[in-house]
Amino acid sequence: MNRKRATLKEVATRAGVSIATVSNVFSGRKPVNADLKAKVEKAARELSYQVDRAASQLRSGRAQVVGVLVPDLDDTFFTSLISRLEVMARRDGFDVIVASSRDERELEESRLQTLLGWRPSGIIAVPCSDKVPAILKREAGRLPMVLVDRVIADSPVADTVTIDNFEAGAIAVRHLLDMGHAEIALAASHLGIAPIRDRIRGATAAARERGARDPVAVEVGANAERGGEVFSDWLGCNPLPSAVLALTNVTTLAVLAALARRRIDVPEKVSLIAFDDYPWMSARKTPLTAIRQPVDEIAGAAWERLKLRMAGDASPSHPTILHASLQDRASVRRAGPRITAASSKEAAADPALDTT
């Protein structure tokens, strides 16, 4: 067995043709006679030849790689994104290089920098803050890129794919209000992150719209375990809200952990709306009512956008905004009359008159 790897040249001599012909057989750029083609393929098989992507890329300038940068490879939301992107990229002949910024801006820059060394055809990035990384700003316009999730939707530098986070927060709070919950706590990861802020704004707006008290946001961080402690501490120092809305899947975990530790039952003592929708949320005695982000659609939209750009589309940058939806399950209990603007103003109006 050969130590070294077969090259075009070796295949060519073995098949008795020029290297250009072999190249044509593999790239399909020019047609080649059927039996020559057969001979080449046979030779290639015998040598178990595989085209060298580095050489190919160097010469052609085309890369067939996309870089995918996410803040955290332990967060299911991001890995499910990657999972779907990998399938689509693969389908279209691209390989995926993953990089994690681990939520550090510095690491993010450095990972992006090395990603660029690949001269990738495109980049899909979930920035770790809502500031677009400097490197991407610099590359905007010459490198196809799509920004996902942690981003202001009308960022002028690149295409974006996000959900309507304001609406997501509002939907959740309206549901809680409908079920009669007036004291709402929000479990946020970090207030510095745009989608989180938007979800909070949406939640707050929905509450005000009905004249309910502003929800109170608790910042618990992006780690489930530590977040659990933080939220548990918060529960210790504050009156128990009637409902909690978790703003990410990790904060959902944090809330659940804190509630379990303090033996506060869901939904008997407190109602809960989870964020994102993963199997573990339904596989419980009390399946969690959740705000589902359409991960498939997000990934799909990001990939389609990137493909367009990679195909040369140079139109102005385009924001895609998708919609989260409420999965109504069992973790929100009916706590009293529906809270409507009327009922909260007039205190005892019949809430049944107001339909959604």
Place this chain on the structure above:
Amino acid sequence: MNRKRATLKEVATRAGVSIATVSNVFSGRKPVNADLKAKVEKAARELSYQVDRAASQLRSGRAQVVGVLVPDLDDTFFTSLISRLEVMARRDGFDVIVASSRDERELEESRLQTLLGWRPSGIIAVPCSDKVPAILKREAGRLPMVLVDRVIADSPVADTVTIDNFEAGAIAVRHLLDMGHAEIALAASHLGIAPIRDRIRGATAAARERGARDPVAVEVGANAERGGEVFSDWLGCNPLPSAVLALTNVTTLAVLAALARRRIDVPEKVSLIAFDDYPWMSARKTPLTAIRQPVDEIAGAAWERLKLRMAGDASPSHPTILHASLQDRASVRRAGPRITAASSKEAAADPALDTT
């Protein structure tokens, strides 16, 4: 802003040196005078130069990439593996190309094939069955590779990193027996997968060792949702076991879903041991007792092995076997007297005499 990317040559002319010098500044292969170096670095910065990995790799033959192949990017076990590998690879200057075989042997071969096109420095693979993929067999010896998890530990073709799955199954069942559970069901994903078979063998052996009935294995597949239905159906046709041992994190989900649907309480009606250990398993009113795989160690061992091989180590292939451990929490209830060989034989011997 320049359309094209800066090259070594441009940096060289701008800094007034030869391209070789610039190369030396970046690779550090040969020392270069301090102020020249400064000039080069300045020029590079101004052009925002970044070395082209394709060119570099083509010329040097060194790749600085490792391929990572897993069966499923939606399975937390694999993504947490990837997460850790990415950190270590990055630390050592390697980039990671991920590929998912989606549990299909054909896709696996094709993904590996394209991975090879990168001429990677090494490959870490979790095969989708316990048969080593043909391509890897062919490459064994010339391409550094480490096989993880789904693999027979003494596979002679490559280094392996696994846990002692037999032991893992045994530990779990012994715990169940200690707690007085005699009818044990095993929720397996696929019987065709080596680690699963080993876990079952271990579980069975532990039961026999104490003269208890053989656990019965239920094959529920690798998808949580469908698995839940399968297991629920099984529950419908069979007497309720006293305890269930799930053999993967996904089957844990399946079991939980089925139990929830049938309103069977854990641990009141049935005890449960989960496999793997993820935040959602503890964030419940009844935190799950679990068999924890040491993911950090697995990833660490795989990477260290690969580094060794990439550094040229050509010693015979080496199996690393790590150990799972029982995380005792609340999902296993005491069901009766401890089941020991004596008690099961003599039916009424005092189990309290037998200590662990």
Place this chain on the structure above:
DNA sequence: GTTTAACTGTAAAACGTTTAACAGCTGCCG
């Protein structure tokens, strides 16, 4: 029967690096 066009195949020049070989310059030893 010559000209054109269409088709297939080939030779050779890139692509942006790394690196072996070499050249110039010090300073030091004999």
Place this chain on the structure above:
DNA sequence: CGGCAGCTGTTAAACGTTTTACAGTTAAAC
């Protein structure tokens, strides 16, 4: 003061592809 070693920098030749320009062959068109 010649020669030699030790630095530091440069020249130029790879690396394995893709691709342009061109050559040869055959078929169609006039």
